[in-house]
Amino acid sequence: MPLSVKEWTAQVIKQDEIDRYLKNGRDFIDEEEIKSLLQNNRKSDKTRVRDILAKSLAIERLGPEETAVLLNVRDDDLWEEMYETGLKVKQKVYDNRIVFFAPLYCSNYCVNSCLYCGFRAENSHEKRRRLTMEEVKQETEVMVTEGHKRMMIVYGEHPLSDVNYMCDTIRAAYEVKKPAPRGTGFGQIRRINVNAAPMSIADLHKLWEVGIGTYQVFQETYHKPSYASLHPAGTLKGNYRWRLYALHRAMDAGIDDVAMGALFGLYDWRFEVMGLLQHTIDLENHFGIGPHTISFPRMTPASGSDFSANSSYLVDDSSFKKLVTVLRLAVPYTGLIVTAREAPGIKKEVIKVGCTQTDASTRIGIGGYTETLKALQEREDYPYEQDQDIQQFTLGETRRLDAVMREFAEMGMISSFCTAGYRCGRTGDKIMGLLKSCKEGKFCKLNAVLTFREYLDDFASPATKKVGEKVIAKEMEEIRNEPFFKKGTLLATFEEMLRRTEAGERDVYI
Structure with a gap:
């Protein structure tokens, strides 16, 4: 029962x-220590700040005191240096x-009473609903037809959305596979991440x-x-x-x-x-x-x-x-x-x-x-009226994926749907070591090109494809001139994978 x-x-x-x-x-949050660090580091000279920035550039995590120093910077010119260093x-x-990625909200039933949240139990305005497995698949079909391959699946905290329901919805979303609206490819979620309440081990x-x-x-x-x-x-x-x-x-x-x-x-x-x-x-x-x-x-x-x-x-x-x-x-x-x-x-x-x-x-x-x-x-642009009675909060960005990707391409950035790290075992301590040594980004660059190529051929509007081709060309020039990629057979392997992708093969990754 x-x-x-x-x-x-x-x-x-x-x-x-x-x-x-x-x-x-005791837990690890010491409020008095945090407040003391913020108070005692309110004045730091530029040399101290720049030394801290150099540590960040060496890809070393900062300590609490160093972070408190940065949080207290008041000099606008120094902030500009920090912005540049961050990039x-x-x-x-x-x-x-x-x-x-795109989030999929499966249920807004909740037992909690958070004062800032539309899902809270006492909110009589909220229209409660839990997706069936068929509805999860329908939602996923729309997401993959947009071109998404990574999902963040979200639930309220309630027995109607317990861990067994979560597992069922994840399986249902993974099952969806749809032909792409353009090209010969297909839409499919390749990796599902989960935003859910705390649970037992x-x-x-x-x-x-x-x-x-x-x-x-x-x-x-x-x-x-x-x-x-x-x-x-x-x-x-x-x-x-x-x-x-x-x-x-x-x-x-x-x-x-x-x-x-x-x-x-x-x-x-x-x-x-x-x-x-x-x-x-x-x-x-x-x-x-x-x-x-x-x-x-x-x-x-x-x-x-x-x-x-x-x-x-x-x-x-x-x-x-x-x-x-x-x-x-x-x-x-x-x-x-x-x-x-x-x-x-x-x-x-x-x-x-x-x-x-x-x-x-x-x-x-x-x-x-x-x-x-x-x-x-x-439709590339469309009106979207947010119904606050069925959602947790309001959004600031409601544009379609294609429009946002085109904007980033115009900024010179490449969009990625890469999930290779998960499936190649580059997770946990393995990926963290590769990130700290600045090697993972090299593999991510290659996989970004492959997944962006897929998107341009299968989902992109003509306007996005036009600017996206310029980004691909720039990335390829960088890859072919980067010494890291010339070691061994990595570059040749990637070039072959790109040719296969251009020929219609999908989900090729390094």
């Missing part, structure tokens, strides 16, 4: 799976590419077994008093430490790529950056590797939530660009995700300081892809 919501909620948290990670009964770090580790192992890529959990805020006021006691999310150690449990469950983030706007942004760094350091101390990616969404208005639009900690565009830059410099080898919460203008700005991933053609209403995109697949 299925458990009631109350019974299910009561058995989720396993206290022993918190205690095992504590040090002398240099990104290019050194990840090359000239941006990876695309046993449940997380089920996700690992079904073949997920990265497991993502956002702490929301690392500031404990703010966390307590925003997440009522007695709810699952009200347990700060259960959430804080979610990624530790995932690593112990066998998931070696994990992703963290904070929701900026809940507390002071400088404190949150320090919290993300402390989280990274604790993962490295326990497992030898930190997060695969870090996200930094800003809070946007949500249905039925006055707080989401009126918090005293909302982050303006100038501060947002600064916090992204410091994250790029503090953890130089970790991917940074800027999401469709951000409007196109500010998204371009933060990509210029070191972001590596973004989403596009995003729909966060349950069933949103089928309802708003399927009938409009032949």
